[in-house]
Every structure is written in structure tokens, then in C-alpha cells.
Amino acid sequence: MTTHLVITAVLLPLLTGVGLLLLRQQPPFLQRAVSIGSVFIQVILVCQLLALVNQGDILTYSLGNWAAPFGIVLVADRLAIWMLLITALIALFSLLYALLDVDKAGRHFHVLFQLQLFGLNGAFLTGDLFNLFVFFEILLIASYSLLLHGGGRLRTKAGLHFVVINLVGSTLFLFAVGILYGILGTLNMADLALKVAALPAEHVPLIKVAGLLLFGVFALKAALVPLYLWLPNAYAQTSAPVAALFAIMTKVGAYSILRVYSLIFGAEAGLAANLIEPWLLPLALLTLVIGMLGVVASTGLRQQTAYLVIASVGTLLTAIGLNTQAGIVAGLYYLPHSTFAAAACFLLANTIAVRRGEFIDRFESGPSLPHARLIGGLFFMTAVLLAGLPPLSGFIGKFMILKAALAHPQLVWIMGIVLTTSLLALIALARSGSLLFYKVQTVRGQAESAVPVPITREVLPIAGLLALCVVLVVWAGPVTGFLQLTAEQLLEPSFYIQAVMTLEKTP
Amino acid sequence: MEAIISLIIGVLTACGVYLSLRGRTFPVVLGLTLLSYAANLFLLAMGRLTIGAPPIITETADGYADPIPQALVLTAIVISFAMTAFVIVLALKTFKEMGNDHVDGIHKP
DSSP, rough: OOOHHHHHHHHHHHHHHHHHHHHHTTTTTHHHHHHHHHHHHHHHHHHHHHHHTTOOOEEEEEEOOOTTTTEEEEEEEHHHHHHHHHHHHHHHHHHHHTTTTTGGTTTTTTHHHHHHHHHHHHHBBBBBBBHHHHHHHHHHHHHHHHHTTTHHHHHHHHHHHHHHHHHHHHHHOOOOOHHHHHSSSBBBHHHHHHHHOOGGGGGGGHHHHHHHHHHHHHHHHHTTTTTTHHHHHHHHSHHHHHHHHHHHHHHHHHHHHHHHHHTSSTTTTTTGTTTTTTHHHOOOOOOOHHHHHHHHHHHHHHHHHHHHHHHHHHHHHHHHHHHHHHHHHHHHOOOOOOHHHHHHHHHHHHHHTTGGGGGGTTTOOOOOTTTHHHHHHHHHHHHHHHHTTTSSHHHHHHHHHHHTTTTSSHHHHHHHHHHHHHHHHHHHHHHIIIIIIIIIOOTTTOOOOOOSSOOHHHHHHHHHHHHHHHHHHHTHHHHHHHHHHHHHHHHHHHHHHHHHHTOOOOO | OHHHHHHHHHHHHHHHHHHHTTTTTHHHHHHHHHHHHHHHHHHHTTOOOSSOOOOOOOOOOOOOOEEEEEEEEOHHHHHEEEHHHHHHHHHHOOOOOOSOBBTOOOOOO
């Protein structure tokens, strides 16, 4: 039974998506019930997988019972399940918010949402590079449609840019995969790790080209400078629950970077070892700076949140770029925190925007908000999280990153940039909060904008996401303990390789 | 044959890059298509170029074509086909909503 648990996490959203397609003639509440029920089951399923991988084993599943490296394998180690858990939780709360009215704005919202989860879960679980490409494409094509869901001029324009840049990225991915296969004759990640480690010197430059091409692709997905320009408009213009779900999408790029460059081009990769080490840290710090400048310069809350996503990717990859165990632990702790907080901020921005009439989420003094205390309180907590102030998880995350950086030769740069950008975030968010909530002016002739849904139902998903951040603080001890083991597993690729390559056929 | 194939891939890529940097959606779509052609040819060539060799084991064969890149290319073709269809529809939608076919939605004569 447990052998098939791994693939269930991939199949469940796929089958739900297809099932929802068949239910399209049925009343909306049935579709909603099926969709949310499926996501709920995913959360439980992933918790069960978490309990299994936490015993120390790496679960593998060979599709079609073809032994690795000839067949495709799914590999569930601690990192993959950690990502799955974050995805499932964020999907749950985004979907809860979408159930209010967003899913009615166009057709097939729930189908696309489930297929997006299918792509995400697959990308985290797969142990094959070409399969990773396929799952990237699945999650991308679902995300294109989700991004455009509901329509609108600005959304279409942002969507076109998003689609075109990602198609170019896919082409680059194919070129990189082609080079790797042409030289090494395999695409199984564990087998690639073995082959790269034993690479003869004459093939090293080509493999490095392939590795760096792949890094370009993942950097594009992760919105690393200079490949971040597609993100701000796309995320700011799409509907709130979709933007909240997309908060995990940049993390797919970060996950791929962590996976590929610790397993295939890690410390034990012989002549191609630590391939991206000279690139990752400077680019991550630059991303952090540019993202934060965007945060300061934003004219609306959704745009600001989009830039905060870029900045959080910068912070996350700074931690990973330290290339130490402590750095990876800090990064993996910061990852769910930044994802949840950014998602909460996207949802909150929508809640604010629909109540301000024509002012939407722009930073201008507008009419006073109904339920200003409740919304303002939530905004305050989100801002504290995003700026990284004590006592919430943003502070612990950044503290762990800085602590991990203490031994790094570039300590001054890391410390200076992380702290300065935190200050910038604090200033920018304080300004946004005071413009949105304090500087109220009476707007003549403007009636209270009609808000169809009661505030409690809107607040519930946001509060849920913020509560997850609180959980990260309260149980910081067990979480970091788990992440410590995760980082150990990552930095010792032989566990992964052994688990995949000694795979026996299941009867 | 290697030289011709690599020349074709190079020219396709160059044209693809040039066209996808253009300002209007139609050349961009064409550019993406050319890029995906180049990627597909490249993947196929990575299985080494062979003529008339069987991809599956037979007793009489003295050489084999690598079947895996062929399978990969098949997958990649299907995906790029779907993506091209999607981006064409999206380009038409942008044209309809923006009133012009510039990628930024602003008409620049």
C-alpha cells in the first residue's frame, strides 16, 4: 500500500481535474465540493507521506515497473514532501478564497486549479530530468489559463508576456536536456549524478554549458535577476487566489536549483562540482536588492506584493547560495514562511481593493474601509511577517540565514544587503499601511462599494495562512529539526542515488 | 550530414531568436515555433545521426538508432504543438482586446 502512496499524490489532482471536467454540467456547489474535498485529501495524504519519509527512508516508485535508470521514477525524500506539504496547504487556502466568487468568473477554474496542482506535485516528486520538463509544461499551461481566468485587458497583456518568456524557457530546457543526454546517455537524476561524477575531462565544458543552461531555465522560473521582469505584472494583474497559488511557482524554480545543483552538480560531482556556486549568491543578492527597490517604488498593494515575492526569492536563494547545511536549513525554513505570507498578502490586497471602489489597491488616500480594524490588523501582521520583524516567522527565517552566513567569506555583503533590504521593506510597508488605512478622505458622491461576500468568509483563508506562519514560530524547534535532517539528506547525494539505483521490481 | 544538421539547427535558432524579439505578436509566435523546431531537431540529433538502423533489437542488425531521443522528441513535439496553439489563440485575444498586435499593447508606428 505504501508503495503506491507516492504516485497517489500525483494522480489525485489529475483524476480530480478530469472528473471535474465531466461534472461541468452539474451545479457549482458540487464542483466546489469535489475540488475542495480533493485538496483536503491531498493535505492528509501529504501528512501521511511526511510521517513515512520522516523515518529516514527515501520512498521511490518506478512507473510501469521499469527499473531505474531505464524507466521514470518518482522519488519522495524529505525535501520533496516538504514542498508537497507547502503546496497542498497553500492550495487549500487559495481555493477557499476562490470559492467566494472568483471561480465563477470563467469556465473550468477548478479543473485548471487541479491540473496546476498535478504539475506542481509531479515536478516536486519526479526523479527524471525530462519528466521534470514535462511536469513544468503541465504546470505552466495550467498556469497560463489560470492567469487569464476572468479576462480583462491588463491581464491579457501580462499573460502574453508570461507565456512567451516561459515558452523560450522551455526551449532552453530542451536544449540543456539534449546536451546532457547526448553526452551522458541518461536523464535519470540519480544516474546523471553518477555519470557526471565520473566524467572524463574532455566532456566537462559541454556538461558545464548544459548545467548553466539549466540554471538559466530554473532562474527564469524562480524570477532571479535579470530574468524577473515577467513576474510583477503577471502576479499583480491576475485574480487574488491565483496569485496566492502562484506564490509557490517561483519556489518550484528554487526547488529545482536546490535539487539539481546539490544532487547532479553538487560537491561530489568531480570536475563539474559546485557548478553554480560563483553565480548563485551574487545573483540572489542582486535579486533581493532589485526586488526590494521595486517594493519601495510600487504604486499599488498587489504590485508591491509581487515585488515582495521577487525579494523573497532573493533571500531564499541567498540562503541556498551559502552552500552549507545551515544555509539550506535556513532557506527551507524561510521558504514556507515567505510563500504563506506572500499568499496572504495577495488575498488581503484583493479584500482591500474590492472595498475601496475606484481606488482599488492604489496607494492613495481613499475612502475609509469598512471593517478597517480587522483588515488593518491582518495587514499589520502580514507586514510584520514580510518585513521580518520579531516575533513572527520572518524574523526567525532571516535570523537563521544571517547566522548561517556568519562563517561565509562574503559575510559583509550578505549581512549588509539582507539587513538594509529588510529596513526598506519595513519603510515601504509602513507607508502602504498608513496610506491605505490612516490617510482617509471623504470621497464625494461615492457610495459604499457593493461587496457581495461577508467579511468573515474572506478573512478566514487569510487568517489561516497567517496561522500557518504562527505554527512555524511555535513549532520552530521540531520544524528546524526536520529541516536539519532534510539538509543532511540533500548534502549526501549517495542516499538518493542508492535509493533510486537499487530499486527492485515490485511484484 | 552532421554539418548540414548543425547548420539547420543554428539557422533555425538564430531566426527564432530574432523573430521572438520582434515587437508584434505574429513574428513572435513564428519565432517561438522556429525555436521549438530547432530544439526538437537538436534533441533528435543527440541520439547520434544514423540512417536505416533499427531502434529495437533484431538479430540481423549491425547498428542501432537510439530510440530514447525519438521518444523525447515525440513528447516535445506534442507539447510545443499545444503551446503554439495556445499562444496563437492568446495573440488573437490580445489583438482583439488591445486593438493592435504589438506585444505591449501600445501601437507604435
